[in-house]
Amino acid sequence: MGHLGRIVLLLAPHFWLHIRGAAAHSLPACNQQLEFRCNDGSCVSRLNACDGHVHCADGSDEHHCGHSRCGKDEFTCRSRRCLSTNLLCNAVDDCGDGSDEVSCNNCSTGTFSCGPTEACLLANKICDGQNDCKDGRDEAWVLCGSVQASPQSSSACAASEFQCGDGACIRHAWRCDHSPDCPDGSDEENCDISDQDECRDNNGGCSHYCLDKPIGFLCRCPDDMKLVEDSRCEEVDVCLDSDLCDQLCIHRNGSLTCECQEGYHMDPLTRECKAKGNEAQLVFSSSKGIQVKNLINTEYKVLVPHLPGPGPVAVLASNLTVYWAQQGRGSIYRTSAAENPKEAVLVLKVQGLVSGLAVDWIHQLLYWTSVEAGSINAALLDGSLQRQLITGLDRPSAVAVDPLQGFLFWAQCGNTPKIERVNQDGHDRMALVTGLIRQPVALSLDMPRRLLYWFDQGMRSISRINMEGQHRKIVVESNGYLDRMFGLAVFEGFLYWGDEATHSICRANKLNGRNLQVLMSNVTLSGDMVIVHSVLQPKGASACGRPETVCQHECVVDLMSERSQFNCDSQQTTPNQPQIPSISRSVPPSTLSDPTFAGILCLIIFLSMLLVGMASWWWREELRPSRSFTLQSFSFKESQNPLITQGPPVDPNTTLVKETLIRPDLDCVAAPTVS
Template sequence: MGHLGGLFLRIAPLLCIPLCGAERHSLPACRQHLEFTCSDGSCISKLKVCDGHTDCRDGSDEHHCSHVRCKKDEFSCRSHLCISTHSLCNGVDDCGDGTDEASCHNCTAGFFSCGPSDACLPGNKLCDRQTDCRDQRDETWEFCGSAQVGPQTASTCAVSEFQCGDAQCIRQAWRCDDMPDCSDGSDEDNCDQNECLVNNGGCSHTCKDQPKGFLCMCPDNMRLVEDSQCEEVDMCLEDDVCDQLCLHINGSLTCVCQEGYHMNLAARVCEAKGDKAQLVFSSSKGVQWRSVTGNEENKLAPHLPGLGAITGVASNGSLYWAAPGRAGAIYRISINGKSQEVVLVLKTKGAVSGLAVDWIHQLLYWTSTQTGSVSVALGDGSAQHQLITGLDKPTAVAVDPLQGLIFWAQCGNAPKIERASLDGRDRKALVTSSIHRPVALSLDMPRQLLYWLDQELRSISRVDLEGRHRKIVVESNGYLDRAFGLSVFEGFVYWSEEVTHSICRANKHNGQNLQVLLSNITSPGSVLILHPVLQPNGSSACGHPGTVCHHECIVSLLSGGLDFSCISQEGGQNKSQQVPTIAHTVSASAMSDPMFAGILSLIMFLSILLAGMFLWWWRVEEFRPSRSLTVQSLSLKESQDPLIIIQGSNTCLVKAREVYTHTQKDHSLSERR
């Protein structure tokens, strides 16, 4: 195949991406037919070679490009023609030399080709308003024409987006930029009009019309993000002058450390107090852990093999691990003591793709690409519930109980990162653009930042918890070709990388000071840094941001879902501001049948025993000498319901709705007496 003809393989990386990191195979440094090797040894997609943009650090991808350059989303034929990538493998020789149909699946009659290395689609799935091909070509204007316009025109785009003639939504900034982005080219029509007159051009502040196109502009002390939105400039985040907290004092910035850290004056970084942190990671040989400083040898739990997701509770050294594969299960093991007994916590509906722990409310959150959901369970596995459903291949989850928030990433047809309150309400999208395949999330608790790893873009980025102040902190550096796990601790981001079989870390602000901590690891998977300072106790949110209990936060996991409520010492509900204690409520349906039968038998036995004792007492009293009767008060301050189990200072309620009923009965009985 000639030099230009070989470029048809540029499109292969986009069409052959495995589903969200589900399949993990060892790769060479650069995939010969799919990637271009830069002069410095780094790898980029062949689709980016000679595209007019420098992607290699040394610019070698744009050298020797005297031949014709096609626009983005176009395929370069050997005949020097440029055709739409959607015309690849459509059964028509659009190039005139057959290069657009080379190496395509030879689909039989009645089937439609989804493109190079993709499937053959049954004809009845073509133009059925549901995308089945990875590049969505089965629902494009080119194949479906006006048949798609009717039903889809009802959908509306965001204010910052332009609606194409085929109802596709693109960014307003792409309109009239001399490069068609709509499949029907409608974004380049009528470009002599004033775009600012329609929705202010999608600009959040000032829209300035141009002879062709328009510009969004921002006031002073604000900056433009995503071509149309203005956000305030936070100098602490803009320049990353501080490792953690940044205070404005007398017109200058002062750096301080969060409680639990101390300032290293020489390096001007915040370091955790106490014991050294544990670096925990999964691999094909089993879950392994060691000191993050590397002063001790790896400890191995070979009975937990595979690349499963991991999380843990630092206070007691409990490690949770999700078994890889279709049969979902979550196990617990202690990494503090000598005993490494593995305990099955719960079986899940579908395989677990991401796992996180709420160490304050004692809850486990996980994602599953099979069920398309974020689920939650009590820490002991006695009850579970699908909290958020209808997601498109969710891959990762993180939780901040102090703020009352959970975060998750999905990498299906519309990759994005969202957040919600701990009970799944108040959903909000944080990242929706320039994101391709987010496979891992991690929180920087002191700075209130969310980091994510994009496996396709080969980068680690961050935003604040409102989705603002976005920044790429680590870009492809030879150790991000196929990364999986992610964790943030002190001044570093940690990740695992399969191509180099390594665990790496770099500066969390700018990706500098790259260090390879471990190498020669067979198929490294998830990465976790375990240290008490990463899971601080404090005024935690009881389910929702801003809701903090005065005395007790009741966590109820019933058939209807997860519920949080504040209970005062007197039994009434309140929402005052102090540190809560936690009590769990488990629905009766969450108990297994044998457990329920056992408890029922115990109740019947105790009832019969009490009845017998009462009859014995009554007969004894009947034969005793008569004496004056003294009325004694019966205290009902503690529940007499045998289904309510008292455990120390916390109350583990089996029936949440009975809390209020018992309290009312107590007050009524006191008044009658």
């Protein structure tokens, strides 16, 4: 038996290498475009390869990186190219692979980034002869040319606007209209020149045709377009202009046909689209707690009483889970409307005052706006992971999400009020509403018509646009029940909202604001409201963070990366393919989810224990009387976090950088949004 033991010990290393090699071949393939495969088979982000820090356990991500390293004042591109740090975050892809713009501040339209660690700069500070960025990039020759512009020539006005002598911006069409619109009256200067042709200067700011007149000018549009905001032409949409249909509108041979989306049926008498299934519920927060009301009758119940104060509300319709935030506190709770007794569960402790909540029912994410931090944030619905998505906002007040199209919407009501849209993966940020807007404090989506509604506290009106920012229309204006709104929702053919001034919950026709009805009176100190029905959160194929992209297999959501990432687990994507992607389960570095590899790993452990046991038995057989032993068994537990993909280990000493808090404007967040 002693010879047999020696043979086993001699063959064990070769057997172990063979098994290890087989296991390496069974590892799941890394994404070649996004990941680097270490020599031990694990995957790390390609951004971490050859960055001077070891991320692979075996250090292979820093091997074969070449002898040359970028200098102290240089940035290493993903392609290993060295780039001057002055070219970082200048909104230009200097690396050629976009890596020099990945970690930059998300500066809004009309602003300029001074770099990854500096604030955004107003556009009128660019090329004004003064260095406002620490590295002087705002006055660089490549940006400003050989001759530096004067402060007056550095215009922050849009192409359709005229810049006054004091820098203010007004519409071009207001120039020389015999009515001073600039604070300094400069728009009415030099208007007596008979041969002056304003159309020669940037086409008068007109998007299409400019018609010069003896005094002033006019913008004109082609026959199939209409003029909006005095200078911009947009295509005519017969369906939206007529506003005859609740949902689907078909324009054919000069006539319109109305139809209903799946999940609805058309009322034969009123021709309105009605939701199938259970009756819709109205959920709202008030000083009495979280309350639920049936839309058909006057019955209502209190889910969670004695809240410290009303706040924003969102609901996951599939299991009737209600999420809400405490007013003035950084806490987000949840409760179930389908279970008894109702218990409030703390989900998240967050930074600052929460002004809006929204639920992504496809990817199981929770979005909220933080006033003090000036950010839009996301977290898993169980609260296990949270992160900032968009920063640098001026008092964000509302958020809404359409995961079927891959869009995230938000409103801000600070010094530059606006409504913006971005893909859920953080790309293609777009300003939808920037003019004729004062204090947007509530958003809601009409998904069948692909419209976005908002309430403007300053203008006391509810307006809508399509998801591209076109076909704007004021639907409801101040009517005695629209002075201080809390909550906004769209369901079937109606707009629903609450009015804190009259302590009521109302509704009106979503097409024209008619048929005003008061559904509830004496609602005390309400904070937010949302309508719950399965048709408002339909099942479907996720856009996987970006429009026109549907995964063939799984949509993987990663909140741990530098930017929120939505990726297909296959390199191939198919636009508009009717498949429902699933969310991949997370796998920490110490756990492997591939079934084949798991089996091999168990076999390796079993054989290793067997070899150790045989060696121990042989040794004891040689030196002392034999003793029995017990072979221990091992089990591997799969991670319960469904949205985090495998990534490099997180340094436990790393801390999140907190932004400077500002004193919140309560008027800005008095009417939170609804998802």
